[in-house]
Amino acid sequence: MKRKRVVILGATGSIGESALKVARDIPGRMQIVGLAANSNAEKLAATANETRAPFVCLVNETKIDILRRTLEYKPRIFSGDAGLCEIASLTDADMVLVAIVGTGGLRPALTAIEAGKDLAVASKEILVMAGEIVMREARENGVRVLPVDSEHNAIFQCLEGKRSTLNAESFTLDVSDVRRIILTASGGPFRETPRKDFDSITPEQALKHPTWNMGSKITIDSATLFNKGLEMIEARWLFDVETKRVEVVIHPQSIVHSMVEFTDGSTLAQLSYSDMCFPIQYAVTWPDRVPNTLPPLDFSKLSKLEFFTPRYEDFPALNLARRAGETGGTLPAVMNAANEIAVAAFLDRQVRFPEIWHVVEEVMNRHTAIAHPNLDAILEADQWARNEAQGCVKLLSR
Amino acid sequence: MKRKRVVILGATGSIGESALKVARDIPGRMQIVGLAANSNAEKLAATANETRAPFVCLVNETKIDILRRTLEYKPRIFSGDAGLCEIASLTDADMVLVAIVGTGGLRPALTAIEAGKDLAVASKEILVMAGEIVMREARENGVRVLPVDSEHNAIFQCLEGKRSTLNAESFTLDVSDVRRIILTASGGPFRETPRKDFDSITPEQALKHPTWNMGSKITIDSATLFNKGLEMIEARWLFDVETKRVEVVIHPQSIVHSMVEFTDGSTLAQLSYSDMCFPIQYAVTWPDRVPNTLPPLDFSKLSKLEFFTPRYEDFPALNLARRAGETGGTLPAVMNAANEIAVAAFLDRQVRFPEIWHVVEEVMNRHTAIAHPNLDAILEADQWARNEAQGCVKLLSR
Numbered sequence: 001m002k003r004k005r006v007v008i009l010g011a012t013g014s015i016g017e018s019a020l021k022v023a024r025d026i027p028g029r030m031q032i033v034g035l036a037a038n039s040n041a042e043k044l045a046a047t048a049n050e051t052r053a054p055f056v057c058l059v060n061e062t063k064i065d066i067l068r069r070t071l072e073y074k075p076r077i078f079s080g081d082a083g084l085c086e087i088a089s090l091t092d093a094d095m096v097l098v099a100i101v102g103t104g105g106l107r108p109a110l111t112a113i114e115a116g117k118d119l120a121v122a123s124k125e126i127l128v129m130a131g132e133i134v135m136r137e138a139r140e141n142g143v144r145v146l147p148v149d150s151e152h153n154a155i156f157q158c159l160e161g162k163r164s165t166l167n168a169e170s171f172t173l174d175v176s177d178v179r180r181i182i183l184t185a186s187g188g189p190f191r192e193t194p195r196k197d198f199d200s201i202t203p204e205q206a207l208k209h210p211t212w213n214m215g216s217k218i219t220i221d222s223a224t225l226f227n228k229g230l231e232m233i234e235a236r237w238l239f240d241v242e243t244k245r246v247e248v249v250i251h252p253q254s255i256v257h258s259m260v261e262f263t264d265g266s267t268l269a270q271l272s273y274s275d276m277c278f279p280i281q282y283a284v285t286w287p288d289r290v291p292n293t294l295p296p297l298d299f300s301k302l303s304k305l306e307f308f309t310p311r312y313e314d315f316p317a318l319n320l321a322r323r324a325g326e327t328g329g330t331l332p333a334v335m336n337a338a339n340e341i342a343v344a345a346f347l348d349r350q351v352r353f354p355e356i357w358h359v360v361e362e363v364m365n366r367h368t369a370i371a372h373p374n375l376d377a378i379l380e381a382d383q384w385a386r387n388e389a390q391g392c393v394k395l396l397s398r
Numbered sequence: 399m400k401r402k403r404v405v406i407l408g409a410t411g412s413i414g415e416s417a418l419k420v421a422r423d424i425p426g427r428m429q430i431v432g433l434a435a436n437s438n439a440e441k442l443a444a445t446a447n448e449t450r451a452p453f454v455c456l457v458n459e460t461k462i463d464i465l466r467r468t469l470e471y472k473p474r475i476f477s478g479d480a481g482l483c484e485i486a487s488l489t490d491a492d493m494v495l496v497a498i499v500g501t502g503g504l505r506p507a508l509t510a511i512e513a514g515k516d517l518a519v520a521s522k523e524i525l526v527m528a529g530e531i532v533m534r535e536a537r538e539n540g541v542r543v544l545p546v547d548s549e550h551n552a553i554f555q556c557l558e559g560k561r562s563t564l565n566a567e568s569f570t571l572d573v574s575d576v577r578r579i580i581l582t583a584s585g586g587p588f589r590e591t592p593r594k595d596f597d598s599i600t601p602e603q604a605l606k607h608p609t610w611n612m613g614s615k616i617t618i619d620s621a622t623l624f625n626k627g628l629e630m631i632e633a634r635w636l637f638d639v640e641t642k643r644v645e646v647v648i649h650p651q652s653i654v655h656s657m658v659e660f661t662d663g664s665t666l667a668q669l670s671y672s673d674m675c676f677p678i679q680y681a682v683t684w685p686d687r688v689p690n691t692l693p694p695l696d697f698s699k700l701s702k703l704e705f706f707t708p709r710y711e712d713f714p715a716l717n718l719a720r721r722a723g724e725t726g727g728t729l730p731a732v733m734n735a736a737n738e739i740a741v742a743a744f745l746d747r748q749v750r751f752p753e754i755w756h757v758v759e760e761v762m763n764r765h766t767a768i769a770h771p772n773l774d775a776i777l778e779a780d781q782w783a784r785n786e787a788q789g790c791v792k793l794l795s796r
Contacts, residue, residue: 157666160559161685177687179694249697259669264683265692266676268555271657271665278664285662287559289575294663296577299647300707309698 002094004284006120007034007055007087009108010099012043014215015122015148018276019097020047022284025277025292030284034087036078036108038100039063045070057087059104084108089115095284097148098123101217102340103382106130110375113137120283122148124230129333129378131237145238146283151183151231152238153279154257154270159239160287173239181235182259182267184251185310186210188223190353191252195314201353203346210252220343224356225310229321230339233332236325243325248318250308255297271297316357320364329369330381337382338363341389350397359392400492402682405432405453405485405515407506408497410441412613413520413546416674417495418445420682423675423690428682432485434476434506436498437461443468455485457502482506487513493682495546496521499615500738501780504528508773511535518681520546522628527731527776529635544681545636549581549629551677552655552668553637558685571637579633580657580665582649583708584608586621589650593712599751601744608650618741622754623708627719628737631730634723641723646716648706653695669695714755718762727767728779735780736761739787748795757790 006023010016016037023030032051037044039060048056049072057078058067064079078086081104088096088108096112098105099122109126110133112119119138121127126134127145138145147153159173189208190201206223207216214222221227225248232246249259257279259269272278277294312318324335342359345351351359363385370377404421408414414435421428430449435442437458446454447470455476456465462477476484479502486494486506494510496503497520507524508531510517517536519525524532536543545551557571587606588599604621605614612620619625623646630644647657655677657667670676675692710716722733740757743749749757761783768775 157559157664160666161555179689182697256667261694262687263689264676264679264687265670265690265694266555266680266687267669267695268558269654269667269669271667272663278662281662282664289660289662289664291577291661292663296659296663297665299580299705302705304705305703307697307700307702 003029003031005031005033005092005094006284007036007090007093007096007117008032008099009036009084009088009096009105010038010101010123011035011047012037012040013099013101015097015099015276015280016047019099019280020051022277022281022292023051025294026281026285026290029290030281033092034090036084036087038104041066042070048075049073054092055087055090057083059084081107085111088112089117093117095120097280097283098126099148101215103129103337103379106375109134110137113141113143116141116143118144118146120146120148120280124149124227124234125336127234127237128230128336129382130375131233131332132328132372133375133378135237135240146286147234147238148276148279148283149231149234150274150276150279151258152234153282155181155235155239155260157270157282158258158260158268175239175241177262177264178239178241178260179245179263180261181239181241181246182261183228183231183235183246183248184254184256184258185225185228185248186222186254187250187252187308187310188225190223191250198314198354199352203349206346206353216347217340217343220346220356221339224343224353225315225317226321226339226356226360229317229324230336232318232321233325243322246325248310250310251306253305255302255305273297316361320357320361324364327369329371330373330378331364331367331369333378333382334367334369334385335360335364337385338389341386341393345393345397350393355396359389359396362392363388401427401429403429403431403490403492404518404682405434405488405491405494405510406430406497407434407482407486407494407503408436408499408521409433409445410435410438411497411499413495413497413674413678414445417497417678418449420675420679420690421449423692424679424683424688427688428679431490432488434482434485436502439464440468446473447471452490453485453488455481457482479505483509486510487515491515493518495678495681496524497546499613501527501735501777504773507532508535511539511541514539514541516542516544518544518546518678522547522625522632523734525632525635526628526734527780528773529631529730530726530770531773531776533635533638543636544684545632546674546677546681547629547632548672548674548677549656550632550636551680553579553633553658555668555680556656556658556666557637573637573639575660575662576637576639576658577643577661578659579637579639579644580659581626581629581633581644581646582652582654582656583623583626583646584620584652585648585650585706585708586623588621589648596712596752597750601747604744604751614745615738615741618744618754619737622741622751623713623715624719624737624754624758627715627722628734630716630719631723641720644723646708648708649704651703653700653703671695714759718755718759722762725767727769728771728776729762729765729767731776731780732765732767732783733758733762735783736787739784739791743791743795748791753794757787757794760790761786
């Protein structure tokens with residue numbers, strides 16, 4: 001029963017906050033040794049003051065003075081992108097939780113892997129953009145990639161039985177018995193909205209998620225179903241299954257977090273309330289389960305769980321993601337980057353809700369995918385897609 | 399990938415039929431080497447003729463001539479209770495599936511264990527009456543007890559992750575991470591029937607089960623919830639958890655077959671359509687999963703899954719079973735025996751539906767439980783309870 005020493009990249013975001021809750025709940029099993037944030041110096045300092053983490057990193061160097069002023073103790077302080085990679089490879093850490101929104105988590109994640117740290121992945125971009133590289137590096141460095149997304153964590157739990165065949169060095173799950181991976185999706189706020197009303201959807205409406213409380217980018221992604229599309233690609237890499245074996249089922253109650261259907265026709269599902277503390281804790285304490293103060297399901301109040309087929313025609317994100325996943329190479333990174341730009345443009349009222357899909361599809365259509373790209377090629381494709389998407393936005397917002 | 403050589407005790411019953419379907423579906427993994435039935439000689443012969451099982455047993459010796467006449471080949475034939483024990487301990491068998499209704503499966507099950515055969519248990523009586531003895535004998539003989547009840551099979555699947563800590567000899571599951579075992583119950587045909595209408599329930603009404611097609615005894619048990627009560631006690635022995643950690647949730651759709659809640663508040667569930675072929679196959683092929691022709695869940699047609707708290711006051715079977723399970727010793731055998739008599743009396747229109755509970759409770763109240771009984775003491779308590787229950791029935795049917 002080892003206490004895990006964890007570095008949190010993205011400590012001031014919503015995943016970071018949940019990770020702190022977990023650390024408070026199971027102090028005997030989780031110790032925070034490093035905290036990194038992008039630019040919220042005050043919040044980072046407050047979190048550091050509470051946890052007394054010996055290492056702290058603020059990427060935005062212009063705010064480092066605020067951090068120093070607000071700290072009530074003397075941690076070692078890193079800054080900038082280089083600092084992020086330094087705190088991700090601390091000798092004193094066992095695990096790095098990557099919860100940075102956007103592409104910023106990619107380099108520190110790879111640095112952590114090279115330093116032999118287990119990775120708890122909350123940033124979708126890491127596996128969507130560079131799943132092939134990340135999983136290969138993890139294998140070669142004998143490092144574990146533990147999923148923190150509630151969906152992938154659920155799948156990971158349903159595959160617990162495959163642990164016996166795990167090679168501790170390579171951390172390979174045996175998925176030969178898996179027929180389908182079934183990702184559940186809440187369906188977002190427009191699950192039942194007619195297609196004809198999509199044009200008039202406002203950012204305010206799209207930011208009201210029915211079951212999860214998350215950051216704005218991921219909340220819009222839940223509304224467009226791009227979130228689920230990105231997760232299809234993540235699942236492909238995490239569990240080494242082809243994208244065509246990854247399916248999506250709409251489950252508005254967000255109690256079943258995902259399922260695995262085996263070759264014998266039987267299905268295992270993981271259930272809990274919608275609280276990121278569940279998957280974060282499991283990633284930290286795996287393979288153990290540790291008692292905590294989180295409420296278990298109360299079946300007398302649960303009433304009903306519903307399941308529906310997604311409206312593929314009306315929400316094109318799933319088919320775009322399937323295409324990106326099947327093509328592979330640089331296309332998933334391009335899809336992800338174009339989506340980031342389109343979401344920002346929608347929140348900025350430059351494009352309408354359904355135009356998020358149009359922008360992504362247009363940029364994907366323009367891209368010639370490179371197979372088995374290296375990190376530079378991926379980042380280049382990412383930048384290219386951002387420029388292309390900006391061009392599309394400009395055209396649409398006229 | 400070894401082909402398992404299986405003996406089926408109770409080959410002409412509904413579980414036996416499903417087992418034959420499984421053997422037809424995965425012939426490379428399951429070979430039927432022995433078939434035993436109580437008295438349906440014609441059906442046993444037909445099944446033998448199809449499977450060409452080299453060993454056949456008919457308990458009812460008066461019908462052995464019909465069997466011989468109808469057989470189209472020359473298997474070795476056993477008969478009587480002694481024959482049942484002989485076929486349960488064949489050198490040529492790896493596993494014995496015990497699917498005999500009532501107490502008749504107990505001695506052959508113990509004989510199979512002593513002969514080192516893995517046990518696939520479908521007969522509830524074996525673990526309800528003699529769970530302590532059966533599990534101890536299994537441990538001492540290095541034999542596996544695999545559950546075939548859909549509920550316990552589901553729990554077994556949810557505990558797959560505990561396999562890594564399995565000692566192949568003792569087959570002990572590590573349940574230290576388990577907080578609760580949650581048995582699902584369809585609720586039977588009277589799930590929503592008001593208590594005041596119970597007196598007028600007819601056998602015909604009680605035999606109409608909403609989701610499962612089973613024998614008449616078990617169908618009545620599903621209506622009274624004694625079936626679930628017996629399963630609570632089975633779970634206690636199979637998974638070595640106290641009865642107080644075994645709970646029941648009503649789930650009318652019979653898609654979630656049972657669940658395990660872990661100490662971290664997370665729950666795993668096993669789902670499939672209601673077909674006994676699923677759990678039978680898993681018991682046979684475990685720890686492998688083998689492709690078959692069974693239909694996986696179609697989530698587009700599943701629609702909704704509901705969960706309710708049982709009506710404990712109106713269906714006293716659950717509380718009686720909890721009491722029997724917590725007291726232990728001979729009390730579960732007494733509850734089981736009294737219930738068998740009461741169900742037969744109800745089907746025979748001698749007692750009314752709610753009087754099944756009254757008879758069982760009355761006999762349980764009269765019993766002084768013996769702790770850690772041996773098999774003779776259990777069978778004696780069983781016989782005593784039958785006599786007492788008959789007395790109650792006589793009184794009520796006047």
